[in-house]
Amino acid sequence: xxxxxxxxxxxxxxxxxxxxxxxxxxxxxxxxxxxxxxxxxxxxxxxxxxxxxxxxxxxxxxxxxxxxxxxxxxxxxxxxxxxxxxxxxxxxxxxxxxxxxxxxxxxxxxxxxxxxxxxxxxxxxxxxxxxx
Amino acid sequence: xxxxxxxxxxxxxxxxxxxxxxxxxxxxxxxxxxxxxxxxxxxxxxxxxxxxxxxxxxxxxxxxxxxxxxxxxxxxxxxxxxxxxxxxxxxxxxxxxxxxxxxxxxxxxxxxxxxxxxxxxxxxxxxxxxxxxxxxxxxxxxxxxxxxxxxxxxxxxxxxxxxxxxxxxxxxxxxxxxxxxxxxxxxxxxxxxxxxxxxxxxxxxxxxxxxxxxxxxxxxxxxxxxxxxxxxxxxxxxxxxxxxxxxxxxxxxxxxxxxxxxxxxxxxxxxxxxxxxxxxxxxxxxxxxxxxxxxxxxxxxxxxxxxxxxxxxxxxxxxxxxxxxxxxxxxxxxxxxxxxxxxxxxxxxxxxxxxxxxxxxxxxxxxxxxxxxxxxxxxxxxxxxxxxxxxxxxxxxxxxxxxxxxxxxxxxxxxxxxxxxxxxxxxxxxxxxxxxxxxxxxxxxxxxxxxxxxxxxxxxxxxxxxxxxxxxxxxxxxxxxxxxxxxxxxxxxxxxxxxxxxxxxxxxxxxxxxxxxxxxxxxxxxxxxxxxxxxxxxxxxxxxxxxxxxxxxxxxxxxxxxxxxxxxxxxxxxxxxxxxxxxxxxxxxxxxxxxxxxxxxxxxxxxxxxxxxxxxxxxxxxxxxxxxxxxxxxxxxxxxxxxxxxxxxxxxxxxxxxxxxxxxxxxxxxxxxxxxxxxxxxxxxxxxxxxxxxxxxxxxxxxxxxxxxxxxxxxxxxxxxxxxxxxxxxxxxxxxxxxxxxxxxxxxxxxxxxxxxxxxxxxxxxxxxxxxxxxxxxxxxxxxxxxxxxxxxxxxxxxxxxxxxxxxxxxxxxxxxxxxx
Ligand code: SF4
Ligand code: SF4
Ligand code: SF4
Numbered sequence: 001x002x003x004x005x006x007x008x009x010x011x012x013x014x015x016x017x018x019x020x021x022x023x024x025x026x027x028x029x030x031x032x033x034x035x036x037x038x039x040x041x042x043x044x045x046x047x048x049x050x051x052x053x054x055x056x057x058x059x060x061x062x063x064x065x066x067x068x069x070x071x072x073x074x075x076x077x078x079x080x081x082x083x084x085x086x087x088x089x090x091x092x093x094x095x096x097x098x099x100x101x102x103x104x105x106x107x108x109x110x111x112x113x114x115x116x117x118x119x120x121x122x123x124x125x126x127x128x129x130x131x132x
Numbered sequence: 133x134x135x136x137x138x139x140x141x142x143x144x145x146x147x148x149x150x151x152x153x154x155x156x157x158x159x160x161x162x163x164x165x166x167x168x169x170x171x172x173x174x175x176x177x178x179x180x181x182x183x184x185x186x187x188x189x190x191x192x193x194x195x196x197x198x199x200x201x202x203x204x205x206x207x208x209x210x211x212x213x214x215x216x217x218x219x220x221x222x223x224x225x226x227x228x229x230x231x232x233x234x235x236x237x238x239x240x241x242x243x244x245x246x247x248x249x250x251x252x253x254x255x256x257x258x259x260x261x262x263x264x265x266x267x268x269x270x271x272x273x274x275x276x277x278x279x280x281x282x283x284x285x286x287x288x289x290x291x292x293x294x295x296x297x298x299x300x301x302x303x304x305x306x307x308x309x310x311x312x313x314x315x316x317x318x319x320x321x322x323x324x325x326x327x328x329x330x331x332x333x334x335x336x337x338x339x340x341x342x343x344x345x346x347x348x349x350x351x352x353x354x355x356x357x358x359x360x361x362x363x364x365x366x367x368x369x370x371x372x373x374x375x376x377x378x379x380x381x382x383x384x385x386x387x388x389x390x391x392x393x394x395x396x397x398x399x400x401x402x403x404x405x406x407x408x409x410x411x412x413x414x415x416x417x418x419x420x421x422x423x424x425x426x427x428x429x430x431x432x433x434x435x436x437x438x439x440x441x442x443x444x445x446x447x448x449x450x451x452x453x454x455x456x457x458x459x460x461x462x463x464x465x466x467x468x469x470x471x472x473x474x475x476x477x478x479x480x481x482x483x484x485x486x487x488x489x490x491x492x493x494x495x496x497x498x499x500x501x502x503x504x505x506x507x508x509x510x511x512x513x514x515x516x517x518x519x520x521x522x523x524x525x526x527x528x529x530x531x532x533x534x535x536x537x538x539x540x541x542x543x544x545x546x547x548x549x550x551x552x553x554x555x556x557x558x559x560x561x562x563x564x565x566x567x568x569x570x571x572x573x574x575x576x577x578x579x580x581x582x583x584x585x586x587x588x589x590x591x592x593x594x595x596x597x598x599x600x601x602x603x604x605x606x607x608x609x610x611x612x613x614x615x616x617x618x619x620x621x622x623x624x625x626x627x628x629x630x631x632x633x634x635x636x637x638x639x640x641x642x643x644x645x646x647x648x649x650x651x652x653x654x655x656x657x658x659x660x661x662x663x664x665x666x667x668x669x670x671x672x673x674x675x676x677x678x679x680x681x682x683x684x685x686x687x688x689x690x691x692x693x694x695x696x697x698x699x700x701x702x703x704x705x706x707x708x709x710x711x712x713x714x715x716x717x718x719x720x721x722x723x724x725x726x727x728x729x730x731x732x733x734x735x736x737x738x739x740x741x742x743x744x745x746x747x748x749x750x751x752x753x754x755x756x757x758x759x760x761x762x763x764x765x766x767x768x769x770x771x772x773x774x775x776x777x778x779x780x781x782x783x784x785x786x787x788x789x790x791x792x793x794x795x796x797x798x799x800x801x802x803x804x805x806x807x808x809x810x811x812x813x814x815x816x817x818x819x820x821x822x823x824x825x826x827x828x829x830x831x832x833x834x835x836x837x838x839x840x841x842x843x844x845x846x847x848x849x850x851x852x853x854x855x856x857x858x859x860x861x862x863x864x865x866x867x868x869x870x871x872x873x874x875x876x877x878x879x880x881x882x883x884x885x886x887x888x889x890x891x892x893x894x895x896x897x898x899x900x901x902x903x904x905x906x907x908x909x910x911x912x913x914x915x916x917x918x919x920x921x922x923x924x925x926x927x928x929x930x931x932x933x934x935x936x937x938x939x940x941x942x943x944x945x946x947x948x949x950x951x952x953x
Contacts, residue, residue, distance in 0.1 A: 053233075077233070
């Protein structure tokens with residue numbers, strides 16, 4: 001009866017002498033490690049999104065949160081006329097990045113995604129485009 | 133039968149089978165890129181290599197090697213896999229590998245095999261092709277950089293379609309699948325080449341970038357255009373039909389479709405679809421709720437119950453059997469009127485009166501399968517190809533592969549007349565009955581009549597004065613056809629009917645039937661008479677009794693009744709009389725005059741625009757049910773997408789009206805089919821589930837008898853041209869106008885003239901001409917060629933603008949003058 005109690009206290013006391021893990025966010029910023037899976041971004045090359053609207057990311061996405069609609073540009077090439085991610089459903093698994101055959105989508109270190117309305121969680125192509 | 137062993141399995145196959153066929157028969161899949169079961173073996177891709185014990189030392193292409201007794205075949209050994217990998221590496225050497233943007237991805241044989249054989253590197257390097265891509269074609273996009281030279285497109289276009297749009301140009305690594313002078317593709321646009329292309333070299337342009345193959349929901353259904361009743365698979369996504377998908381195992385036609393079936397589906401999701409009911413208020417059609425609209429129709433119909441003769445109803449044969457049955461039950465039963473009809477009243481007469489009198493049934497004695505089983509085909513009008521293109525493919529195949537003799541009697545030439553060995557007799561326009569009577573007389577005179585045919589004397593007397601001259605042909609031609617027909621082991625007459633062919637009426641069906649009966653060409657397979665009804669469910673409309681049976685008015689009389697005030701309430705389910713019935717001005721006046729007209733339609737057609745209430749209806753893709761094709765095959769139609777907007781199927785509309793009027797109410801269309809099976813004798817024993825994918829041909833018991841048919845004396849008017857109407861290859865009825873595909877290729881009404889007539893009138897191709905008859909005048913574009921003989925003009929009837937019914941009055945031939953505008 002008494003032994004477990006002592007054991008518990010031991011652990012508690014030991015923590016008093018350790019460096020606290022709590023981060024004083026937002027004054028203190030976390031050190032985001034490489035490979036972190038944050039907000040998506042659509043890579044840009046030659047002033048255009050690299051995405052070719054192949055629909056592999058919406059196909060692989062387990063949360064079904066990516067909507068792509070293909071269009072045909074002046075050169076008859078395929079591009080994403082619509083590219084949207086519903087961030088409320090995204091589970092940040094990174095499968096989309098893995099599936100993309102043309103390195104068009106990446107995940108950034110951006111993790112501060114809080115917002116005020118549901119609509120704000122719909123990331124349109126415009127919002128996702130890489131800011132250079 | 134030949135016995136052989138494949139991968140240790142014993143198989144017995146026909147002696148003309150190849151190793152590939154034998155493997156397929158016992159469930160062993162050999163990879164292949166250049167093979168289609170409908171085409172002759174080609175042996176081009178070298179993927180199907182196998183090892184044969186008796187031919188050791190080299191690998192054998194299984195698709196071109198016939199089986200021999202005792203063969204021992206291995207389909208996968210290390211050596212074979214190595215060889216196949218090499219083949220794939222070589223194919224991928226020039227291939228752009230742009231799968232992410234290629235619409236074939238997911239349905240690409242090359243992609244699948246590359247994956248299966250794990251070809252993830254290439255030992256060879258070379259530059260890719262840099263062929264120009266044809267982006268201009270509205271239906272078929274050709275990217276020859278992706279081509280793997282399997283030759284399937286060229287072979288299907290040649291062997292089955294008989295058009296021959298493609299051929300290889302250049303040799304070796306330079307080889308390319310080219311078109312005439314490497315120019316733009318200008319063909320029938322049936323899309324057969326697109327359907328067989330194993331990669332994304334040929335793509336459907338209307339489907340370009342619309343969806344990935346794996347995201348499509350695939351629904352097996354039946355084409356809603358002509359009476360051939362081709363089965364097709366609709367590819368839909370998010371409530372929209374986006375494409376038709378090729379399935380080589382569908383239907384008698386093995387997945388072949390014509391341009392309408394393949395590229396004409398866009399009407400389903402057209403912007404122009406009606407999405408809410410409309411009621412005429414203050415002279416204008418305005419949106420209303422279903423309750424309002426149905427209440428209005430109900431009150432009119434229930435008022436009509438006390439005077440049923442003042443109510444009339446027209447239905448389109450595009451509805452399902454279930455809907456037509458309900459339609460008949462509602463109007464003939466609940467409302468109590470016999471004034472019901474479809475297809476202008478004459479486009480089904482060959483069945484309801486003609487076949488009924490000659491064979492005792494209201495259906496064709498022959499079925500589609502008989503075409504290929506015959507020894508001689510006698511086609512009435514070369515237009516049979518235009519009206520029923522996939523039956524045209526069957527004729528092509530029969531003639532070219534099986535050596536079936538082909539005789540055509542027509543008022544113009546056409547594609548069929550160019551088939552090898554085809555003999556065409558061009559007769560005077562409108563003289564088909566005279567021609568068949570002359571044939572019968574010739575059969576009798578030559579002593580070729582079958583023994584003991586009842587009614588021979590009456591027929592003899594009736595055709596006593598029939599001469600070849602009356603049909604504008606020579607006596608030798610008649611004698612030759614009569615002889616060939618009578619002496620063929622199995623001879624089949626093919627007779628297309630439809631709204632464009634007012635002359636193909638009951639009398640012509642009798643005259644044609646007489647020839648078949650007289651020569652003993654009935655009651656056996658591959659012989660008899662195949663009456664090709666026009667629309668997807670024309671046969672069903674006849675079976676469901678959508679025509680006046682007693683003293684009721686037929687379609688023409690209903691129009692007259694509307695004009696003279698005898699018909700006060702007209703219910704139109706999907707018909708468009710303003711464009712498709714003869715004499716447009718008369719029809720328009722009549723429909724303006726009728727007190728109350730309800731139209732249930734997909735679009736605000738010329739007829740719907742005149743209605744008092746318009747009910748938005750569903751297309752074939754939005755409902756389930758059955759269609760009966762011209763060969764008496766009852767087939768399942770399956771719902772692929774939800775209804776567009778607020779549209780309701782005609783089934784739901786009629787069901788609601790029936791209930792409101794105190795008639796029956798059904799829970800679903802399946803219940804109606806059960807009732808059909810119980811009430812329509814021919815459908816006895818059928819169930820929707822039992823129809824499965826392939827459908828069922830209902831049997832007929834023939835009571836053949838000779839029915840003399842009187843030929844009308846045609847009176848050519850001096851100085852005038854004979855106008856004959858009909859179908860254009862790209863259209864069927866007036867609905868195909870709402871599909872982008874057909875409209876890209878054939879957007880406007882035209883009049884086709886002979887070069888000599890055109891020269892005399894100083895008319896060139898594309899000129900606007902005014903065609904004037906005793907009924908009216910119409911302006912259309914001129915088309916000049918050698919297809920129609922001198923003195924004849926042809927014009928298709930599908931179009932609203934410049935509609936040919938402005939100048940026709942329902943007679944076989946209309947005499948017109950043509951003048952350059
Ligand atoms: S996988 Fe890449 S190229 Fe394909 S749709 Fe997604 S982001 Fe675009
Ligand atoms: S275009 Fe397609 S079907 Fe034609 S040869 Fe090339 S790969 Fe074969
Ligand atoms: S229109 Fe007729 S021939 Fe063409 S695909 Fe449809 S059913 Fe077949």
